[in-house]
Amino acid sequence: MKEQLMEILEELRPDVDFEAEKQLITDGVLDSFDIVSLVGSLNDEFDIEIQVGNLVPDNFNSIEGMMALIEKLQNED
Amino acid sequence: MINDILLQLEKAALKYKDKTMFSDGQKALSFEQVLDKAKRLGSALTRFTDMRSPVAVMSGRNAYTPAAFLGIVYAGCFYAPMDSTQPEARLKGILGVLEPQLLIADNENIERARSLGFEGDILCIDELFESEIDEDALSARRREMCIDDPLYVIFTSGSTGAPKGVITSRLSLCCYINAYTEVMGIDDSDVLGNQSPLDYIAAIRDIYLPIFTGASTFIIPKQCFVMPAELFKVMNEQKITAVGWSVSVFTIAVKVGAFEGGKPMYLKKVCFSGSVMPCAVLRVWQENLPETKFVNQYGPTECTASCTYYEINERVSDEDTLPIGRAYRNYRVFLMNEDNTPTRQGEMGEICVSGPIVALGYYNAPELTEKSFIQNPLNKAFAERIYKTGDYGVMRADGVLLFKGRKDRQIKHLGHRVELSEIETAALRIENISECCAMYQKEKELIFLFYTGSATVKETATFLRGVLPGFMVPRKLINLDEMPRLANGKTDMQKLKEYFK
Numbered sequence: 001m002k003e004q005l006m007e008i009l010e011e012l013r014p015d016v017d018f019e020a021e022k023q024l025i026t027d028g029v030l031d032s033f034d035i036v037s038l039v040g041s042l043n044d045e046f047d048i049e050i051q052v053g054n055l056v057p058d059n060f061n062s063i064e065g066m067m068a069l070i071e072k073l074q075n076e077d
Numbered sequence: 078m079i080n081d082i083l084l085q086l087e088k089a090a091l092k093y094k095d096k097t098m099f100s101d102g103q104k105a106l107s108f109e110q111v112l113d114k115a116k117r118l119g120s121a122l123t124r125f126t127d128m129r130s131p132v133a134v135m136s137g138r139n140a141y142t143p144a145a146f147l148g149i150v151y152a153g154c155f156y157a158p159m160d161s162t163q164p165e166a167r168l169k170g171i172l173g174v175l176e177p178q179l180l181i182a183d184n185e186n187i188e189r190a191r192s193l194g195f196e197g198d199i200l201c202i203d204e205l206f207e208s209e210i211d212e213d214a215l216s217a218r219r220r221e222m223c224i225d226d227p228l229y230v231i232f233t234s235g236s237t238g239a240p241k242g243v244i245t246s247r248l249s250l251c252c253y254i255n256a257y258t259e260v261m262g263i264d265d266s267d268v269l270g271n272q273s274p275l276d277y278i279a280a281i282r283d284i285y286l287p288i289f290t291g292a293s294t295f296i297i298p299k300q301c302f303v304m305p306a307e308l309f310k311v312m313n314e315q316k317i318t319a320v321g322w323s324v325s326v327f328t329i330a331v332k333v334g335a336f337e338g339g340k341p342m343y344l345k346k347v348c349f350s351g352s353v354m355p356c357a358v359l360r361v362w363q364e365n366l367p368e369t370k371f372v373n374q375y376g377p378t379e380c381t382a383s384c385t386y387y388e389i390n391e392r393v394s395d396e397d398t399l400p401i402g403r404a405y406r407n408y409r410v411f412l413m414n415e416d417n418t419p420t421r422q423g424e425m426g427e428i429c430v431s432g433p434i435v436a437l438g439y440y441n442a443p444e445l446t447e448k449s450f451i452q453n454p455l456n457k458a459f460a461e462r463i464y465k466t467g468d469y470g471v472m473r474a475d476g477v478l479l480f481k482g483r484k485d486r487q488i489k490h491l492g493h494r495v496e497l498s499e500i501e502t503a504a505l506r507i508e509n510i511s512e513c514c515a516m517y518q519k520e521k522e523l524i525f526l527f528y529t530g531s532a533t534v535k536e537t538a539t540f541l542r543g544v545l546p547g548f549m550v551p552r553k554l555i556n557l558d559e560m561p562r563l564a565n566g567k568t569d570m571q572k573l574k575e576y577f578k
Contacts, residue, residue, distance in 0.1 A: 014554065015538035025300050028162065031547065032303045032329040033491065033522055039333060052338040055304045 001046070005066060008041045018063050025057040035060065042066070048073040079289055080224060080251045082150060086112055086288045093265070098287050099140035101296040102311070106140050108287075114144040114206045119151025120215055121208035122179070125198055128153035128221055131175050131230060131440070135161045135168075135182040135190045136202055138296060142275050143284045145181065145202050146229070150247075153218040155227040157242065157440075158276035161186040166544045168193055170240050171232050174441050181205065224248045230440045231278050233378055234495050234549065236487075238502040242440035243278075249381040249434045254285045256405035260372060260386050261346050263319055265291030268343075270317035272297060272326055278378045279350065279492070282321045292319070302326055305335035312341040319346035321374075323492025324354045325522070331361045340365050350374035350383070351492030353480065357395040364392075375401035375480060376408075378494070379449070379464045381434040384410050385478055400473070401480045408432050410478065412470055417454035420472070425481055428470040429453075431463040488517045490524060493548045500526065500551060503544050507532050512560050514568050515551060518577045526551035527573050529559055 009018045016029055024030045030038070038060075039050050048070060059069040079085050089098075090112040098108045106114065126132060132149045134156050136142040142158075149156040157175050159168055161182075172180070172195055182190035183202040190199050228247045235241035257263070263286055271294050273279035283294045295315045301308040308330070327349055330336070347362070347369055354373060363371065376384035387402025404410040412426030413419060420426025431453060438446030453461040469481040486497040497515040504513045509532035516525045528537065534554045541550045553576075561572035 012552075013538075014535045015542045015550065025303055028299055028303075028547075030303065031491070032325065033552070035303050036329060036332045052306045052334045055306050055333060057300055057304060057307075060304075 001067060001070065002063065004045055005042075005063060005070070008038070008045060009063070012038060012041070022062045024062065025060050030060065042070065046070050046074065078251065078255045080248065082147075082228075082247055082251065082285070082288060083219070086115070086147065089288050089291055093291050096291075097293045099143050099294050099296065101139045102298055104140045106144060108291075111144045111147065113210075114141070115147035115151050116210045116215060117208045118145060118148025118202070118205040119218075120211040121200075121205045122149060122152035122154060123211065123214040123218055125179050125200065126152055126154050127178070128218060129226055130154050131157050131177040133157045133159055133172060133175055133177045133180040133195075134202075135159045135180065135186040136275070137161075137183055137185050138275055138299060139183075140296060141183065141202070141206070143294075144206070145183075146284065148205070150228065151215055151218070153222055153226065155229055155244070157230040157232070159232075160274060160276045160546075161189045163546050164542070164544050165193065167240065167546060171242070174232075174240060174242055175230065176441065222247075224251075225437075227437055229281075231276070231378055233278075234487075234493070234499050235445075236485075236496040236498045238499050241442065241445065243378045244437045244440045245381055246433075246437055249436065250281060250285060252407040252432075252434045253281070253381040253383060253405070254289050256407060257282060257321075257348075257383070258286065258290055259406060260388070261319065261321075261348055261370070263290045263292055263346065267292040267319045267346070268315060268317050269294045270297050270312055270315070270320045270322075271295065272302060272320065272322045273492075277493075278382050279321060279323065281382055302329070305330045305333050306338045309335060309339050309341050312344065313339070316343045317341065318343050320344065321348040321350070323351040324349050324358075325351065325491045327362060328355065328358050328522075331358045336361065336365045344369055346370050346372075348372045348374050348386075350376070352489035354399055356393040356397040356399065359389070359393050359399070360395060363389075373399045373401060375478075376430075377464075377466050377468075379436045379466070380408065380430045381436065384408055384428070384430050384466070387477070398479070400477045401470070402477055405434075408434050411455075412472055413455065413465075419455055422472050422474060425469050425471050427484065428466045428468045428478070429463045430466065431461050435462055435464050488519075488524075490517065490522065491548050493546075495524070495549050497524075500524065500541070500545065500549055503541055504528060504537065506544075507537060507540050510537065512568075514560065514570070514573060516570065516573055521577075523553055523577075524549070524551040525553045525555065525573075525576065527555045527557055527560070527576070529557050532556075 090108045093108040095107040225246045230242040232240040271283035371389045373387040409432040453463045471479045500515040510530040513528035561569040
């Protein structure tokens with residue numbers, strides 16, 4: 001899963017070191033258009049449905065946060 | 078019309094006393110406190126500056142920053158806000174154009190300020206706020222002030238690569254705030270929700286409306302605009318009633334389905350600007366907030382944030398296009414043809430603006446100023462300076478103006494003005510890029526950079542992030558073997574558009 005996620009993130013923002021950044025939202029690394037496009041890709045790639053309530057900084061600040069969110073949503077199905 | 082910012086601030090402080098004027102979720106300042114801090118900072122600045130000179134400001138997105146701006150106004154100087162999160166090259170570029178005597182920064186940003194190699198004085202805002210008030214020094218400066226003194230310089234993208242500083246007078250600001258108050262019906266019962274970065278033109282509403290109307294401004298944390306569920310939550314906690322936001326914020330909220338989680342229930346007055354509002358987006362906002370007033374605003378920084386407004390009184394359908402409307406009070410807006418003749422009703426011409434709201438020009442750039450701010454060619458009888466916006470428009474029979482696009486390669490992206498050629502100039506500084514072309518896919522709001530050469534996408538993106546503000550860095554970088562050409566040797570942009578898919 002991590003590989004797939006990294007691929008999406010690298011494609012979205014080749015200039016960001018996603019392994020190192022742990023405050024992607026709080027520090028303003030990702031902007032709102034990144035999030036819209038990321039949510040679309042994650043929904044398609046992992047067959048999940050991210051709801052507006054999931055859009056909180058904790059879920060997107062780091063790759064760990066994103067993986068936890070994806071797992072949670074996959075298990076809900 | 079209110080035409081003295083400082084007098085009005087003093088009146089507001091007397092009337093509203095300990096009512097909150099600016100807050101940001103962590104810090105808050107009352108009307109009295111803002112006045113006090115501004116006078117303290119202004120008093121200190123009289124010792125370090127000449128009147129009518131620029132002061133660069135590096136200060137965070139918080140409630141204290143507007144008070145620092147107002148302190149500079151007290152000293153008879155004008156402020157140039159700088160966003161410390163922008164790349165060093167950009168900040169140095171701004172200081173290079175501005176050549177200020179003084180750079181002031183808050184605790185959070187002072188180290189960054191000191192790292193820029195600036196040779197003038199650097200002072201700490203937090204310390205300046207503790208200075209003694211010197212009424213004599215302040216009133217000496219006050220006596221010399223004129224209504225057309227400069228108020229601020231705001232930097233925007235320049236096509237040559239150097240940032241362009243639009244300098245605006247106190248009178249222009251007063252005209253705009255009065256006109257906006259009239260159109261939006263802002264009063265002291267309003268709580269404004271600030272979205273615009275404080276170094277950006279749209280923030281002038283959130284900074285000055287409290288002075289003029291007694292409203293409070295809440296500076297919404299930046300991350301809320303990336304996470305719309307948080308945005309509505311904060312707006313309801315703060316009971317925000319009026320906003321003037323960039324179109325992109327409204328679009329994002331709809332794209333992520335923000336209304337499924339709730340709505341900003343106190344919001345009654347909405348103005349949007351910065352780019353063309355898609356009616357499919359506006360429709361969703363109207364359906365969720367049926368009692369709310371929506372106003373479309375159009376206009377460049379050079380005309381003090383605006384020119385025209387259009388109040389939407391009907392429910393829109395997805396395929397509608399919003400007009401940009403009529404001129405604000407004290408704005409003179411008309412259309413002119415390429416050959417300097419008046420454009421006939423129903424035909425397309427360049428949107429031109431005159432009146433007391435036209436900027437004082439581009440700071441320290443007389444040639445550029447002369448090119449864009451000219452004597453009205455249609456007026457041979459007296460001096461009338463106009464600004465040619467570079468935008469095309471058509472006047473409807475009922476006097477309502479329609480927007481018809483740009484005449485050059487300037488785009489609006491996330492509410493910011495971007496010169497595509499500035500991105501190209503930056504990219505060409507990379508050794509392993511031989512040719513490039515920046516383009517904009519409007520529907521998806523994506524900046525593309527097509528380039529030839531051996532530089533990798535990662536190298537290119539990382540370099541650009543180091544020299545350009547974040548919103549100008551292309552999201553899609555495409556390395557080509559060669560640029561597609563037209564028969565005349567120029568880049569074939571139609572061919573490049575195929576990559577938009």
